[in-house]
Structures are given as structure tokens and as C-alpha cells.
Amino acid sequence: MSIQNPTASDRTSATIEIGPFTFESGEQLQQVELAYERVGPVDAPLILVCHALTGNQDAVGLPESPGWWSGLIGPGAPIDTEKYQVITFNVLGGCHGSTGPASLHPETQEPYRLSFPTVTIRDMVHAQYLALQKLDIKHIHSVVGGSLGGMQVCEWGLLYPKFMHALFILAATPYLSDYGIAFNHIGARAIQDDPFYKEGQYNSNEDLRGFELARMAGMVTYRSNKLFEKRFDRGLQPSSQYKIQSYLNYQGEKIKQRFDANSYLYLLNAMNHHDIGRNRGNWKKAAQQYQVPVYSMSFEHDLLYPEDLMQQFSTNVPQGEHRHVSTDYGHDGFLVEFDRWGEWIREKLASLG
Incomplete structure (x- = not known):
């Protein structure tokens, strides 16, 4: 159908x-x-x-x-x-x-x-x-x-x-298991310790490199090692960066364009x-x-x-x-x-x- x-x-x-x-x-x-x-x-x-x-x-x-x-x-x-x-x-x-x-x-x-x-x-x-x-x-x-x-x-x-x-x-x-809380904690600290976070008073998501890191940490837990190996196979790009690195960088940039960092922290805490x-x-x-x-x-x-x-x-x-x-x-x-x-x-x- x-x-x-x-x-x-x-x-x-x-x-x-x-x-x-x-x-x-x-x-x-x-x-x-x-x-x-x-x-x-x-x-x-x-x-x-x-x-x-x-x-x-x-x-x-x-x-x-x-x-x-x-x-x-x-x-x-x-x-x-x-x-x-x-x-x-x-x-x-x-x-x-x-x-x-x-x-x-x-x-x-x-x-x-x-x-x-x-x-x-x-x-x-x-x-x-x-x-x-x-x-x-x-x-x-x-x-x-x-x-x-x-x-x-x-x-x-x-x-x-x-x-x-x-x-x-x-x-x-x-x-939520301690394992899940642990990864949420890593993501939260990456955002909160970013000097541009300013205790929640940041001017723009675009300034927050810590938000990018939080998303990268999350992406590693969302998918399996087997899938990453199939998809990226240690592939290198002309820049000498591995494809998996480029993928995570892209995901980090993307989240900043569509989500608010404070909201992300609030929802992590709820989880x-x-x-x-x-x-x-x-x-x-x-x-x-x-x-x-x-x-x-x-x-x-x-x-x-x-x-x-x-x-x-x-x-x-x-x-x-x-x-x-x-x-x-x-x-x-x-x-x-x-x-x-x-x-x-x-x-x-x-x-x-």
C-alpha cells in the first residue's frame, strides 16, 4: 500500500x-x-x-x-x-x-x-x-x-x-538508568560550562560550542557502533578529517539552529x-x-x-x-x-x- x-x-x-x-x-x-x-x-x-x-x-x-x-x-x-x-x-x-x-x-x-x-x-x-x-x-x-x-x-x-x-x-x-543520567550530565555540563552560556543569559545559540558537544555526546548514544562502522568505515575526507567527525560536527551545528539550549537543559532534567x-x-x-x-x-x-x-x-x-x-x-x-x-x-x- x-x-x-x-x-x-x-x-x-x-x-x-x-x-x-x-x-x-x-x-x-x-x-x-x-x-x-x-x-x-x-x-x-x-x-x-x-x-x-x-x-x-x-x-x-x-x-x-x-x-x-x-x-x-x-x-x-x-x-x-x-x-x-x-x-x-x-x-x-x-x-x-x-x-x-x-x-x-x-x-x-x-x-x-x-x-x-x-x-x-x-x-x-x-x-x-x-x-x-x-x-x-x-x-x-x-x-x-x-x-x-x-x-x-x-x-x-x-x-x-x-x-x-x-x-x-x-x-x-x-x-531512566544511571547510565542515561550520566550521558545527560555530560551534555548538560558541556552547555553550562561554556563561557558564552552566561548562566542561561546567552545572546544566541550560535555562540554555544558547548551545545554542539552536548548533541555530539547524545548522538553517540542514540546509534550503535555497528551502524557507525557500516556508514562511515573509517572514511577520510580531503580535509583529513574522518567522516564520522564531520557527521558529528554537522549534528552539533544543526541542533543550534532548531532548538533552544535552555529548553534542552530543562528537558534533560525532566528525563x-x-x-x-x-x-x-x-x-x-x-x-x-x-x-x-x-x-x-x-x-x-x-x-x-x-x-x-x-x-x-x-x-x-x-x-x-x-x-x-x-x-x-x-x-x-x-x-x-x-x-x-x-x-x-x-x-x-x-x-x-
Whole structure:
């Protein structure tokens, strides 16, 4: 079956005000808005998609600018927008239209920067729930997400256990491991120790070489040694720089053009504190509280979210089912090779009716 991206007439891109919002920390902002993308028939069952660390609300996108999950979502795709409508929010604390550190304070008209309240995964979910209520959406079919998005899916099923029919957690574990926190710490320090960071008061992302290093460190964890060897094979460029070095330099430059460094730090911190067992006994007790089917998926060579922990999580969920995907892409497997695992998503969605 051919898969096509939606046309502009099939897609809504907008922001919605959710009013005053109280964070887990107790801090409150009087004006909060979330940016979102909505695709598909408005009377069809709704699937909520949650994005990863440097993702945004453009999961589907347009033909001239396909979204980050356009291979999974669209007409005829595993998440078929002829059968379902799909909504994706830019997370609270993000930098693509939702209220975050780069947003202007309504009174001072200056960016919040580090005065922005600490954001947790649970804050993100509560904000999205309020946005759905504002859109007059009282129940959804499923919640789907990978990595940071998968962390949100984990919390959706515990904070609002009867709001959906099923959960799809890709490349995410019930808590972030010390290994994951370690790499996040390296990235955060690279940004914070940059002399141009100025304790969050930097003039421009373009000045931040530390942000480039943070992204490079992340890229090394997202993909596997096997994939790097296949792709680069110790290839040299005329400049005598190895191709892998050029690739990492490119990724470092690219992140500065599309993401805010303070927002990146806030989201890293939210990931660090992800633990479904927090204030719920422990993660195994929390896993037993899910009231709907939970479909989880791990990817071979994923250094950050290993198969064994995701398998353990699934066995502790009353209606848990797990699939492991063979891939050389490692953690980034949830963003590519949809032919390897997309049909499993389609089948599980179909089984839910």
C-alpha cells in the first residue's frame, strides 16, 4: 500500500491556551499555551503522539517538509490517518510554540530563561490533558511515543488510567538508568560550562560550542557502533578529517539552529527524574496499576533503554505485551525502518477496535 503525506487541508497546526498552570514544584504560571499538530478526520478515534527530546509537534508534517514520524503516520501508514485522527503537542518546556524557557514573560516581555519553573514528565502530561479538555476531547483511543515521548506515555497510563484504550511505549523504560543520567550530565555540563552560556543569559545559540558537544555526546548514544562502522568505515575526507567527525560536527551545528539550549537543559532534567515509581512505592508496584493494555517495544543496541528492563516492565504490567526489534540503529530505531516494526503497531491498533 502506498503511503502519502497529508495535504495542508488535512492538517491543523495551532496553539491553545490552557490558562494558569501549577507545576509539580508548586510554582504557577498564569499564561501557558501548547502548540500542536492535528491530522485526520475530526470524527475518527484520536491517537495522541508524544515526541522525543529534540522533537516537536510536527510528527506528520507536510509533503514539502515531512515530520519526524511521517513514515509511521499518514494515509495508509501503520497509524492510518484515514482511520484515526492524530494529535501531537510540543511539550511544556519546549521551544517550538509551547511555553518554555525561551518564551516571553507576559509582564516583563523578556524570556523566562532559568526563571522558568522546573518541568517534570508529569507536568508535561497534565498540561496536555488540560489542552485536550480545552479542545473538548474527553477520551482518546491510544497514546504513542518513543524515548522522552515514551516516558510521557508511561505517565499517561498512571495519571489518567481510564482516559485511553491502550498505551504504546517505544524505546523507554519505567525509569531512566544511571547510565542515561550520566550521558545527560555530560551534555548538560558541556552547555553550562561554556563561557558564552552566561548562566542561561546567552545572546544566541550560535555562540554555544558547548551545545554542539552536548548533541555530539547524545548522538553517540542514540546509534550503535555497528551502524557507525557500516556508514562511515573509517572514511577520510580531503580535509583529513574522518567522516564520522564531520557527521558529528554537522549534528552539533544543526541542533543550534532548531532548538533552544535552555529548553534542552530543562528537558534533560525532566528525563533524569523520570521514574514511574516516584511516590508510588517503586516502579514494579506502579507498573501493576495500569488499567489498559500496554504495548512496549525495545530496539537492539539501545544503550539507554535496554531490552531486559523493558521486558521486566512488561511482565509487571497486568496487560503488558513486549516486542524486541532487531536493528543496527540502536535507540534511534524508533525513528526509522518502519517496515521492520510498523505493522505490529497497526495490528495492535486494529485489535483494539
